[in-house]
Amino acid sequence: MSPSANYPSKALQEAVEAISSLPGVGSRSALRLALHLLRQPAEKIHHFAAAVDNLAEGVQYCRTCNMVSDGEQCSICADSRRDHDTICVVESVRDVMSIEATGQYRGVYHVLGGIISPINGTGPSDLSIGALAKRARPGVEIILALPGDVEGETTSFYIYRQIEESGCKVSTLARGLGFGDNLEYADSLTLGRSIINRQPFHVDK
């Protein structure tokens, strides 16, 4: 079936067009999903639509860290047991959820909402860098946990220049071979950096 196929119903066509506007969903998949929904009872379709519709007004952003939230403060910033002097800077909400899922981090976050990307037209003023700079002060550690590509490095460097005089400590994620990785299959850039950034051998006693 070609994407330009004539749809037998305008309502079906509009639903397929809406669904295929999602990233990574082609017109064939969109048709399959729309026909799946069409086979569901009406109340299930309404429930689905209402859940999506509610994204527009039901989701708020934390005033401190820019994380999606149910109110003005997210559950992480509201948690007094967390270390509010350690701030992990990430690109997106998804990164917060990935780090939270590790269970290894007890600090708080700062969600930039993107990274500096001239190609995509994203400049520093589109990101919550100003708000981050206000959180930087002596005694605070800021962990730059941005992507390892050129845009991520550029953004990390830009942020570093904005906060270096605040007196805060700035760190970044450890990079190297993954735990359990075999040297044979590692890319040479990662392997080379892993040798240069070698760590003292550690024995638990």
Next chain:
Amino acid sequence: MSPSANYPSKALQEAVEAISSLPGVGSRSALRLALHLLRQPAEKIHHFAAAVDNLAEGVQYCRTCNMVSDGEQCSICADSRRDHDTICVVESVRDVMSIEATGQYRGVYHVLGGIISPINGTGPSDLSIGALAKRARPGVEIILALPGDVEGETTSFYIYRQIEESGCKVSTLARGLGFGDNLEYADSLTLGRSIINRQPFHVDK
């Protein structure tokens, strides 16, 4: 991120749960899609939700052939230039669109709405077989274009038994090697059937 991750917002969680109820969409993909929608302007989210919501009431089914339609009669059944004495029986709406996209068929359709499948609890009474039997009469050709698996064959056979005494002609799709297929890579069942069902060699003069 594990599927059981704590979502930072209830509205986000509900949208992810709704999206991940779609076939072939896992919780990671659903989160990615929900966050994509969340980044869109509110009116775009509302448009998306409304297009899906409208599936529940905006789509009708043709009274003749059971195809999805904008009214009581689909555009194919309403088209007087089509051959209304040739009826192609298919499992689903998608099959009609696939055949229409070939541009090779000028007859009409009959959409069963499924195939007989004891495992899925689909019996003959769940399908529009009774309505099809009413369309079968002398002078009509019914083309059984159902899947080539056991359930499709079972359904074809069941339909054949329901319509064989009506005096209509019953045919089925040609099956064999695909055009351009290489013998080396064909499955042996298809190759064997292609030899048994061999056709007279045809030369255009």
